[in-house]
Amino acid sequence: xxxDHGRGPSPRPRGLPPEALAGLREAFAGEVASRLPRLMQLxxxxxxPDALRDAHALGSSAVVVxxxxxxxxxxxxxAELGGAADPAELHRLxxxxxxxxxxxxxx
Amino acid sequence: MSPDRPSPVAVVVVDDSPVQRRFLRAAVxxxxxxxxxxxxxxxxxxxALVERLRPAAVxxxxxxxxxxxxxxxxRIMSLHATPILVYSAFVAGxxxxxxxxxxxxGAVDVLAKPGPDDTGTLDEYAAVLRRKLRVAARVxxxxxxxxxxxxxxxxxxxxxxxxxxxxRPLAPAVQPCPEGRDAVRLVAVGxxxxxxxxxxxxxxxxxxxxxxxxxxxxxxxxxxxxxLASWLDGLVPMPVVVGESGRRLVPGTITxxxxxxxxxxxxxxxxxxxxxxEPGQFHVPGIDASFESVARALGPAAVGVLLTGMGRDGAxxxxxxxxxxxxxxxxxxxxxxxxxxxxxxxxxxxxxxxLPLDQIAPALLTALGRVHQ
Numbered sequence: 001x002x003x004d005h006g007r008g009p010s011p012r013p014r015g016l017p018p019e020a021l022a023g024l025r026e027a028f029a030g031e032v033a034s035r036l037p038r039l040m041q042l043x044x045x046x047x048x049p050d051a052l053r054d055a056h057a058l059g060s061s062a063v064v065v066x067x068x069x070x071x072x073x074x075x076x077x078x079a080e081l082g083g084a085a086d087p088a089e090l091h092r093l094x095x096x097x098x099x100x101x102x103x104x105x106x107x
Numbered sequence: 108m109s110p111d112r113p114s115p116v117a118v119v120v121v122d123d124s125p126v127q128r129r130f131l132r133a134a135v136x137x138x139x140x141x142x143x144x145x146x147x148x149x150x151x152x153x154x155a156l157v158e159r160l161r162p163a164a165v166x167x168x169x170x171x172x173x174x175x176x177x178x179x180x181x182r183i184m185s186l187h188a189t190p191i192l193v194y195s196a197f198v199a200g201x202x203x204x205x206x207x208x209x210x211x212x213g214a215v216d217v218l219a220k221p222g223p224d225d226t227g228t229l230d231e232y233a234a235v236l237r238r239k240l241r242v243a244a245r246v247x248x249x250x251x252x253x254x255x256x257x258x259x260x261x262x263x264x265x266x267x268x269x270x271x272x273x274x275r276p277l278a279p280a281v282q283p284c285p286e287g288r289d290a291v292r293l294v295a296v297g298x299x300x301x302x303x304x305x306x307x308x309x310x311x312x313x314x315x316x317x318x319x320x321x322x323x324x325x326x327x328x329x330x331x332x333x334x335l336a337s338w339l340d341g342l343v344p345m346p347v348v349v350g351e352s353g354r355r356l357v358p359g360t361i362t363x364x365x366x367x368x369x370x371x372x373x374x375x376x377x378x379x380x381x382x383x384x385e386p387g388q389f390h391v392p393g394i395d396a397s398f399e400s401v402a403r404a405l406g407p408a409a410v411g412v413l414l415t416g417m418g419r420d421g422a423x424x425x426x427x428x429x430x431x432x433x434x435x436x437x438x439x440x441x442x443x444x445x446x447x448x449x450x451x452x453x454x455x456x457x458x459x460x461x462l463p464l465d466q467i468a469p470a471l472l473t474a475l476g477r478v479h480q
Contacts, residue, residue: 017133023129024126024133027126028126031125056170062223063221064126069223071222072223
Protein backbone atom coordinates (compact mmCIF):
# COMPACT_ATOMS: atom_id res chain seq x y z
CA UNK A 1 0.00 0.00 0.00
CA UNK A 2 1.41 3.39 -0.84
CA UNK A 3 2.73 5.50 1.98
CA ASP A 4 0.33 8.39 2.31
CA HIS A 5 2.93 10.74 3.67
CA GLY A 6 6.19 9.95 1.97
CA ARG A 7 7.48 7.66 -0.63
CA GLY A 8 4.96 5.83 -2.70
CA PRO A 9 5.22 2.70 -4.73
CA SER A 10 7.23 2.77 -7.89
CA PRO A 11 5.12 3.39 -10.94
CA ARG A 12 5.44 0.66 -13.49
CA PRO A 13 3.92 1.23 -16.87
CA ARG A 14 0.92 -0.99 -16.37
CA GLY A 15 -2.66 -0.26 -15.51
CA LEU A 16 -2.77 3.03 -17.37
CA PRO A 17 -4.96 3.44 -20.42
CA PRO A 18 -2.92 2.54 -23.52
CA GLU A 19 -3.07 6.08 -24.83
CA ALA A 20 -1.65 7.44 -21.58
CA LEU A 21 1.15 4.91 -21.62
CA ALA A 22 1.91 5.74 -25.24
CA GLY A 23 1.99 9.39 -24.35
CA LEU A 24 4.44 8.79 -21.53
CA ARG A 25 6.73 6.78 -23.77
CA GLU A 26 6.57 9.45 -26.45
CA ALA A 27 7.39 12.15 -23.93
CA PHE A 28 10.25 10.10 -22.52
CA ALA A 29 11.71 9.58 -25.99
CA GLY A 30 11.64 13.32 -26.46
CA GLU A 31 13.27 13.89 -23.11
CA VAL A 32 16.02 11.39 -23.84
CA ALA A 33 16.58 12.99 -27.24
CA SER A 34 17.08 16.39 -25.65
CA ARG A 35 18.94 15.50 -22.47
CA LEU A 36 21.12 12.54 -23.38
CA PRO A 37 23.18 14.43 -26.02
CA ARG A 38 23.93 17.12 -23.46
CA LEU A 39 25.10 14.48 -21.01
CA MET A 40 27.22 12.89 -23.74
CA GLN A 41 29.17 16.16 -23.89
CA LEU A 42 30.65 15.08 -20.56
CA UNK A 43 32.76 12.68 -22.58
CA UNK A 44 34.48 15.63 -24.21
CA UNK A 45 34.75 18.19 -21.46
CA UNK A 46 33.70 19.46 -18.06
CA UNK A 47 30.06 19.39 -16.99
CA UNK A 48 27.87 22.03 -18.56
CA PRO A 49 25.33 24.07 -16.64
CA ASP A 50 22.48 21.67 -17.36
CA ALA A 51 24.26 18.38 -16.70
CA LEU A 52 23.09 17.96 -13.13
CA ARG A 53 19.49 18.81 -14.01
CA ASP A 54 19.55 16.51 -17.04
CA ALA A 55 20.80 13.59 -14.99
CA HIS A 56 18.25 14.29 -12.28
CA ALA A 57 15.35 14.57 -14.71
CA LEU A 58 16.26 11.39 -16.56
CA GLY A 59 16.63 9.56 -13.25
CA SER A 60 13.07 10.46 -12.29
CA SER A 61 11.47 10.09 -15.70
CA ALA A 62 13.03 6.73 -16.48
CA VAL A 63 11.15 5.18 -13.58
CA VAL A 64 7.84 6.28 -15.08
CA VAL A 65 8.45 4.19 -18.19
CA UNK A 66 9.99 1.25 -16.36
CA UNK A 67 13.63 1.98 -17.21
CA UNK A 68 14.73 1.39 -13.65
CA UNK A 69 18.31 0.40 -14.48
CA UNK A 70 18.73 3.60 -16.44
CA UNK A 71 17.21 5.49 -13.53
CA UNK A 72 19.83 4.06 -11.17
CA UNK A 73 22.60 5.00 -13.58
CA UNK A 74 21.23 8.51 -14.02
CA UNK A 75 20.99 8.96 -10.27
CA UNK A 76 24.54 7.72 -9.83
CA UNK A 77 25.59 10.21 -12.47
CA UNK A 78 23.68 12.93 -10.68
CA ALA A 79 25.40 12.03 -7.41
CA GLU A 80 28.79 12.07 -9.09
CA LEU A 81 28.10 15.43 -10.69
CA GLY A 82 27.01 16.81 -7.34
CA GLY A 83 30.08 15.46 -5.62
CA ALA A 84 33.57 14.56 -6.71
CA ALA A 85 32.76 14.58 -10.44
CA ASP A 86 35.64 12.24 -11.17
CA PRO A 87 36.06 12.37 -14.96
CA ALA A 88 36.69 8.64 -15.33
CA GLU A 89 33.58 7.77 -13.34
CA LEU A 90 31.55 10.35 -15.22
CA HIS A 91 32.61 8.84 -18.50
CA ARG A 92 31.76 5.35 -17.33
CA LEU A 93 28.30 6.38 -16.17
CA UNK A 94 27.55 8.35 -19.30
CA UNK A 95 28.50 5.40 -21.49
CA UNK A 96 26.34 3.14 -19.37
CA UNK A 97 23.43 5.52 -19.64
CA UNK A 98 23.84 5.78 -23.40
CA UNK A 99 23.79 2.00 -23.63
CA UNK A 100 20.63 1.81 -21.55
CA UNK A 101 18.75 4.64 -23.21
CA UNK A 102 20.20 4.77 -26.67
CA UNK A 103 17.32 2.80 -28.14
CA UNK A 104 14.94 5.61 -27.16
CA UNK A 105 16.67 8.05 -29.47
CA UNK A 106 15.25 7.98 -33.00
CA UNK A 107 17.75 6.70 -35.54
CA MET B 108 -17.44 25.10 -7.05
CA SER B 109 -21.18 24.81 -6.74
CA PRO B 110 -22.34 21.74 -4.86
CA ASP B 111 -25.29 21.57 -7.26
CA ARG B 112 -23.11 21.38 -10.31
CA PRO B 113 -19.78 19.93 -9.37
CA SER B 114 -17.02 20.75 -11.74
CA PRO B 115 -13.48 19.46 -11.77
CA VAL B 116 -11.09 21.07 -9.33
CA ALA B 117 -8.61 23.22 -11.23
CA VAL B 118 -4.97 22.21 -10.79
CA VAL B 119 -1.72 23.63 -12.12
CA VAL B 120 1.18 21.20 -12.49
CA VAL B 121 4.77 22.39 -12.36
CA ASP B 122 7.68 20.26 -13.52
CA ASP B 123 10.44 20.83 -16.04
CA SER B 124 10.13 17.25 -17.29
CA PRO B 125 7.54 16.65 -20.03
CA VAL B 126 7.29 13.04 -18.84
CA GLN B 127 6.41 14.08 -15.33
CA ARG B 128 3.92 16.71 -16.50
CA ARG B 129 2.20 14.17 -18.72
CA PHE B 130 2.13 11.60 -15.94
CA LEU B 131 0.75 14.13 -13.48
CA ARG B 132 -1.96 15.19 -15.89
CA ALA B 133 -2.98 11.59 -16.56
CA ALA B 134 -2.87 10.74 -12.88
CA VAL B 135 -4.87 13.63 -11.48
CA UNK B 136 -7.48 13.67 -14.26
CA UNK B 137 -8.09 9.93 -14.17
CA UNK B 138 -11.31 10.09 -12.15
CA UNK B 139 -12.71 13.32 -13.51
CA UNK B 140 -12.67 15.26 -10.26
CA UNK B 141 -9.58 17.27 -11.20
CA UNK B 142 -8.70 19.16 -14.33
CA UNK B 143 -5.20 20.35 -15.13
CA UNK B 144 -5.77 23.91 -16.29
CA UNK B 145 -2.14 24.83 -16.77
CA UNK B 146 1.37 23.42 -16.96
CA UNK B 147 4.50 25.29 -15.95
CA UNK B 148 8.08 24.27 -16.70
CA UNK B 149 9.80 26.41 -14.10
CA UNK B 150 9.11 28.38 -10.96
CA UNK B 151 8.64 31.68 -12.70
CA UNK B 152 6.03 30.25 -15.04
CA UNK B 153 4.32 28.69 -12.05
CA UNK B 154 3.99 31.99 -10.24
CA ALA B 155 2.60 33.64 -13.37
CA LEU B 156 0.16 30.79 -14.06
CA VAL B 157 -1.17 30.78 -10.53
CA GLU B 158 -1.70 34.52 -10.69
CA ARG B 159 -3.54 34.23 -14.01
CA LEU B 160 -5.52 31.03 -13.50
CA ARG B 161 -6.07 31.02 -9.72
CA PRO B 162 -6.23 27.21 -9.48
CA ALA B 163 -7.59 25.41 -6.46
CA ALA B 164 -4.31 23.56 -6.01
CA VAL B 165 -0.79 23.34 -7.38
CA UNK B 166 1.27 20.20 -7.85
CA UNK B 167 4.91 21.25 -7.89
CA UNK B 168 8.39 19.84 -8.27
CA UNK B 169 11.19 21.52 -6.29
CA UNK B 170 14.11 21.13 -8.66
CA UNK B 171 13.14 23.68 -11.27
CA UNK B 172 15.12 25.88 -13.63
CA UNK B 173 14.90 29.69 -13.77
CA UNK B 174 13.27 29.91 -10.34
CA UNK B 175 13.48 27.14 -7.77
CA UNK B 176 10.44 25.41 -6.40
CA UNK B 177 11.05 26.79 -2.91
CA UNK B 178 11.18 30.36 -4.20
CA UNK B 179 8.10 29.77 -6.33
CA UNK B 180 6.22 28.44 -3.29
CA UNK B 181 7.24 31.46 -1.26
CA ARG B 182 6.07 33.84 -3.97
CA ILE B 183 2.80 32.06 -4.57
CA MET B 184 2.06 31.91 -0.87
CA SER B 185 2.86 35.57 -0.40
CA LEU B 186 0.90 36.81 -3.40
CA HIS B 187 -1.93 34.36 -4.13
CA ALA B 188 -1.95 31.80 -1.35
CA THR B 189 -2.87 28.48 -2.95
CA PRO B 190 -2.65 24.94 -1.61
CA ILE B 191 0.57 23.45 -2.96
CA LEU B 192 1.39 19.76 -2.96
CA VAL B 193 5.08 19.20 -3.57
CA TYR B 194 5.95 16.22 -5.75
CA SER B 195 9.69 15.85 -5.91
CA ALA B 196 12.58 13.45 -5.80
CA PHE B 197 14.37 15.93 -3.56
CA VAL B 198 12.30 15.32 -0.45
CA ALA B 199 13.18 11.76 0.51
CA GLY B 200 16.01 10.29 2.53
CA UNK B 201 18.98 12.58 2.83
CA UNK B 202 17.00 15.33 1.13
CA UNK B 203 14.18 15.37 3.65
CA UNK B 204 15.21 18.82 4.83
CA UNK B 205 14.01 20.08 1.46
CA UNK B 206 10.57 18.79 2.35
CA UNK B 207 10.62 20.78 5.56
CA UNK B 208 11.84 23.87 3.75
CA UNK B 209 8.96 23.49 1.29
CA UNK B 210 6.46 23.05 4.11
CA UNK B 211 7.89 26.05 5.92
CA UNK B 212 7.55 28.09 2.74
CA GLY B 213 3.86 27.26 2.77
CA ALA B 214 3.39 23.99 0.89
CA VAL B 215 0.60 21.89 2.34
CA ASP B 216 2.21 18.51 1.91
CA VAL B 217 4.99 16.66 0.13
CA LEU B 218 5.09 13.45 -1.82
CA ALA B 219 8.30 11.82 -2.98
CA LYS B 220 8.65 10.82 -6.59
CA PRO B 221 9.28 7.11 -6.80
CA GLY B 222 12.77 5.81 -7.22
CA PRO B 223 14.07 2.84 -9.20
CA ASP B 224 13.97 0.57 -6.17
CA ASP B 225 10.41 1.35 -5.10
CA THR B 226 7.67 -1.14 -5.83
CA GLY B 227 4.09 -0.67 -6.90
CA THR B 228 2.07 0.30 -9.89
CA LEU B 229 1.49 3.53 -11.70
CA ASP B 230 -2.21 3.29 -10.87
CA GLU B 231 -1.47 3.02 -7.15
CA TYR B 232 0.78 6.00 -7.27
CA ALA B 233 -1.76 8.01 -9.21
CA ALA B 234 -4.33 7.14 -6.56
CA VAL B 235 -2.05 8.48 -3.83
CA LEU B 236 -1.55 11.66 -5.78
CA ARG B 237 -5.28 12.17 -6.17
CA ARG B 238 -5.96 11.43 -2.52
CA LYS B 239 -3.36 13.90 -1.41
CA LEU B 240 -4.64 16.48 -3.88
CA ARG B 241 -8.16 16.08 -2.57
CA VAL B 242 -6.92 16.85 0.90
CA ALA B 243 -4.65 19.66 -0.22
CA ALA B 244 -7.33 21.37 -2.29
CA ARG B 245 -9.57 21.59 0.77
CA VAL B 246 -6.95 23.30 2.89
CA UNK B 247 -7.67 26.93 3.49
CA UNK B 248 -4.21 28.32 3.17
CA UNK B 249 -3.10 31.64 4.53
CA UNK B 250 -0.79 34.21 3.06
CA UNK B 251 2.81 33.83 4.10
CA UNK B 252 4.93 36.94 4.39
CA UNK B 253 8.30 35.34 3.73
CA UNK B 254 8.28 35.47 -0.04
CA UNK B 255 7.24 39.08 -0.10
CA UNK B 256 9.83 40.03 2.48
CA UNK B 257 12.54 38.10 0.70
CA UNK B 258 11.71 39.71 -2.60
CA UNK B 259 12.15 43.04 -0.86
CA UNK B 260 15.49 41.94 0.54
CA UNK B 261 14.24 42.20 4.08
CA UNK B 262 14.90 38.72 5.30
CA UNK B 263 17.07 35.72 4.68
CA UNK B 264 16.10 32.39 6.08
CA UNK B 265 13.37 33.73 8.35
CA UNK B 266 14.17 31.87 11.55
CA UNK B 267 10.83 32.96 12.92
CA UNK B 268 7.98 33.65 10.58
CA UNK B 269 6.07 35.05 13.50
CA UNK B 270 8.59 37.81 13.78
CA UNK B 271 7.87 38.81 10.21
CA UNK B 272 4.35 39.85 11.05
CA UNK B 273 3.53 43.03 12.89
CA UNK B 274 3.49 42.30 16.57
CA ARG B 275 0.07 42.78 18.02
CA PRO B 276 -0.53 43.64 21.62
CA LEU B 277 -0.47 40.58 23.78
CA ALA B 278 -4.13 39.68 23.80
CA PRO B 279 -4.48 36.56 25.86
CA ALA B 280 -5.48 36.67 29.44
CA VAL B 281 -2.73 34.24 30.22
CA GLN B 282 -1.24 34.89 33.59
CA PRO B 283 1.95 33.60 35.15
CA CYS B 284 1.29 30.28 36.77
CA PRO B 285 0.28 31.04 40.34
CA GLU B 286 2.63 30.33 43.15
CA GLY B 287 1.80 27.05 44.74
CA ARG B 288 0.88 25.53 41.42
CA ASP B 289 3.33 22.90 40.35
CA ALA B 290 6.21 24.45 38.50
CA VAL B 291 5.84 23.76 34.81
CA ARG B 292 8.47 21.30 33.63
CA LEU B 293 7.30 20.35 30.17
CA VAL B 294 5.70 22.06 27.20
CA ALA B 295 4.01 19.52 24.92
CA VAL B 296 3.21 20.65 21.38
CA GLY B 297 1.15 18.80 18.78
CA UNK B 298 0.88 19.68 15.08
CA UNK B 299 -0.09 18.17 11.75
CA UNK B 300 -0.82 19.76 8.36
CA UNK B 301 0.89 23.14 8.25
CA UNK B 302 2.81 22.17 11.35
CA UNK B 303 6.44 22.66 10.34
CA UNK B 304 5.90 26.30 9.51
CA UNK B 305 3.87 26.82 12.66
CA UNK B 306 6.52 25.06 14.74
CA UNK B 307 9.17 27.30 13.28
CA UNK B 308 7.18 30.34 14.33
CA UNK B 309 6.46 29.05 17.83
CA UNK B 310 9.79 27.46 18.64
CA UNK B 311 11.71 30.31 17.07
CA UNK B 312 10.39 32.57 19.82
CA UNK B 313 11.44 30.35 22.73
CA UNK B 314 14.74 31.32 24.38
CA UNK B 315 17.72 29.03 24.43
CA UNK B 316 17.77 29.05 28.23
CA UNK B 317 14.19 27.91 28.70
CA UNK B 318 13.87 26.07 32.00
CA UNK B 319 11.33 23.62 30.62
CA UNK B 320 11.70 20.67 28.30
CA UNK B 321 9.74 20.89 25.06
CA UNK B 322 8.16 17.85 23.42
CA UNK B 323 6.92 18.17 19.84
CA UNK B 324 4.64 15.62 18.20
CA UNK B 325 4.31 16.34 14.48
CA UNK B 326 2.42 13.96 12.20
CA UNK B 327 4.98 12.89 9.67
CA UNK B 328 5.89 9.86 7.62
CA UNK B 329 8.66 7.48 8.45
CA UNK B 330 12.02 8.93 7.63
CA UNK B 331 11.11 12.60 7.72
CA UNK B 332 11.43 13.26 11.45
CA UNK B 333 15.26 13.39 11.52
CA UNK B 334 15.08 15.95 8.73
CA LEU B 335 12.53 17.96 10.68
CA ALA B 336 14.75 17.91 13.76
CA SER B 337 17.85 18.86 11.83
CA TRP B 338 16.04 21.60 9.98
CA LEU B 339 14.53 23.11 13.13
CA ASP B 340 17.83 22.77 14.96
CA GLY B 341 19.41 25.10 12.45
CA LEU B 342 16.71 27.72 12.75
CA VAL B 343 15.54 27.97 16.35
CA PRO B 344 17.54 28.97 19.44
CA MET B 345 17.05 25.76 21.43
CA PRO B 346 18.73 22.50 20.45
CA VAL B 347 16.44 20.00 18.74
CA VAL B 348 16.77 16.23 19.02
CA VAL B 349 14.72 13.17 18.13
CA GLY B 350 13.31 11.25 21.09
CA GLU B 351 14.48 7.75 21.99
CA SER B 352 13.10 5.18 24.37
CA GLY B 353 14.70 5.23 27.80
CA ARG B 354 16.04 8.75 27.52
CA ARG B 355 14.75 11.76 29.37
CA LEU B 356 13.35 14.98 28.06
CA VAL B 357 15.85 17.68 28.95
CA PRO B 358 15.11 21.25 30.04
CA GLY B 359 16.10 23.73 27.37
CA THR B 360 15.90 21.09 24.67
CA ILE B 361 13.23 20.40 22.08
CA THR B 362 12.55 16.70 21.59
CA UNK B 363 10.69 15.59 18.47
CA UNK B 364 8.67 12.39 18.76
CA UNK B 365 10.09 9.85 16.29
CA UNK B 366 7.96 8.52 13.47
CA UNK B 367 6.60 5.02 13.40
CA UNK B 368 4.87 4.97 16.77
CA UNK B 369 3.99 6.95 19.86
CA UNK B 370 6.24 8.68 22.33
CA UNK B 371 4.99 8.40 25.90
CA UNK B 372 6.26 10.28 28.91
CA UNK B 373 6.55 7.63 31.60
CA UNK B 374 7.00 9.56 34.81
CA UNK B 375 7.79 12.90 36.36
CA UNK B 376 11.47 12.30 35.70
CA UNK B 377 10.52 12.84 32.05
CA UNK B 378 11.71 9.45 30.88
CA UNK B 379 10.15 8.51 27.57
CA UNK B 380 9.05 5.27 25.99
CA UNK B 381 8.47 4.78 22.27
CA UNK B 382 5.67 2.35 21.53
CA UNK B 383 4.15 0.94 18.34
CA UNK B 384 1.00 2.61 17.08
CA GLU B 385 -2.30 1.32 18.38
CA PRO B 386 -4.26 -0.95 16.04
CA GLY B 387 -6.12 1.25 13.60
CA GLN B 388 -4.23 4.38 14.61
CA PHE B 389 -4.14 6.59 11.53
CA HIS B 390 -1.95 9.47 12.65
CA VAL B 391 1.61 8.62 13.61
CA PRO B 392 3.19 9.70 15.83
CA GLY B 393 0.04 10.12 17.88
CA ILE B 394 -0.56 13.40 19.65
CA ASP B 395 -3.34 12.06 21.86
CA ALA B 396 -1.11 9.25 23.11
CA SER B 397 1.70 11.64 24.02
CA PHE B 398 -0.54 14.29 25.55
CA GLU B 399 -2.41 11.71 27.65
CA SER B 400 0.87 10.31 28.93
CA VAL B 401 2.02 13.82 29.83
CA ALA B 402 -1.25 14.43 31.65
CA ARG B 403 -0.74 11.26 33.68
CA ALA B 404 2.91 11.90 34.42
CA LEU B 405 2.92 15.61 35.07
CA GLY B 406 -0.61 16.98 35.32
CA PRO B 407 -0.45 20.69 36.14
CA ALA B 408 3.33 20.71 35.71
CA ALA B 409 2.82 20.63 31.95
CA VAL B 410 1.52 22.97 29.26
CA GLY B 411 -0.24 21.61 26.19
CA VAL B 412 -0.21 23.41 22.85
CA LEU B 413 -2.23 22.17 19.87
CA LEU B 414 -1.38 23.71 16.52
CA THR B 415 -2.75 23.53 12.99
CA GLY B 416 -3.74 20.19 11.53
CA MET B 417 -6.39 18.12 9.85
CA GLY B 418 -8.49 15.70 11.87
CA ARG B 419 -8.90 15.59 15.62
CA ASP B 420 -5.78 13.93 16.97
CA GLY B 421 -4.61 15.83 20.03
CA ALA B 422 -8.03 17.08 21.05
CA UNK B 423 -8.71 14.32 23.57
CA UNK B 424 -5.14 14.51 24.81
CA UNK B 425 -5.39 18.24 25.33
CA UNK B 426 -8.62 17.69 27.22
CA UNK B 427 -6.84 15.18 29.44
CA UNK B 428 -4.14 17.75 30.11
CA UNK B 429 -6.67 20.41 30.98
CA UNK B 430 -8.53 17.96 33.16
CA UNK B 431 -5.34 17.40 35.14
CA UNK B 432 -4.85 21.12 35.66
CA UNK B 433 -2.39 21.86 32.88
CA UNK B 434 -2.52 25.10 30.93
CA UNK B 435 -3.75 24.40 27.40
CA UNK B 436 -3.35 26.60 24.35
CA UNK B 437 -4.83 26.15 20.87
CA UNK B 438 -4.02 27.87 17.60
CA UNK B 439 -6.85 30.00 16.28
CA UNK B 440 -8.68 29.53 13.01
CA UNK B 441 -7.35 32.62 11.29
CA UNK B 442 -3.72 31.53 11.51
CA UNK B 443 -4.19 27.77 11.11
CA UNK B 444 -3.37 26.25 7.75
CA UNK B 445 -6.03 23.68 8.65
CA UNK B 446 -8.34 24.46 11.53
CA UNK B 447 -9.14 20.85 12.28
CA UNK B 448 -7.37 19.61 15.38
CA UNK B 449 -7.54 22.94 17.22
CA UNK B 450 -11.23 23.20 16.32
CA UNK B 451 -11.89 19.72 17.66
CA UNK B 452 -10.08 20.60 20.86
CA UNK B 453 -11.99 23.85 21.16
CA UNK B 454 -15.28 21.99 20.68
CA UNK B 455 -14.33 19.60 23.46
CA UNK B 456 -13.58 22.42 25.84
CA UNK B 457 -9.94 21.39 25.93
CA UNK B 458 -8.53 24.80 24.98
CA UNK B 459 -8.03 27.25 27.80
CA UNK B 460 -6.73 29.99 25.51
CA UNK B 461 -7.16 30.06 21.74
CA LEU B 462 -4.57 32.32 20.19
CA PRO B 463 -3.09 33.49 16.90
CA LEU B 464 0.07 31.60 16.11
CA ASP B 465 2.44 34.47 16.75
CA GLN B 466 0.94 35.05 20.21
CA ILE B 467 1.28 31.52 21.49
CA ALA B 468 4.96 31.80 22.44
CA PRO B 469 4.52 35.14 24.22
CA ALA B 470 1.54 33.72 26.10
CA LEU B 471 3.52 30.62 26.95
CA LEU B 472 6.43 32.66 28.24
CA THR B 473 4.05 34.77 30.30
CA ALA B 474 2.61 31.65 31.83
CA LEU B 475 6.08 30.38 32.59
CA GLY B 476 6.93 33.63 34.28
CA ARG B 477 9.39 34.66 31.60
CA VAL B 478 9.76 38.23 30.49
CA HIS B 479 9.16 38.57 26.78
CA GLN B 480 9.42 41.47 24.39
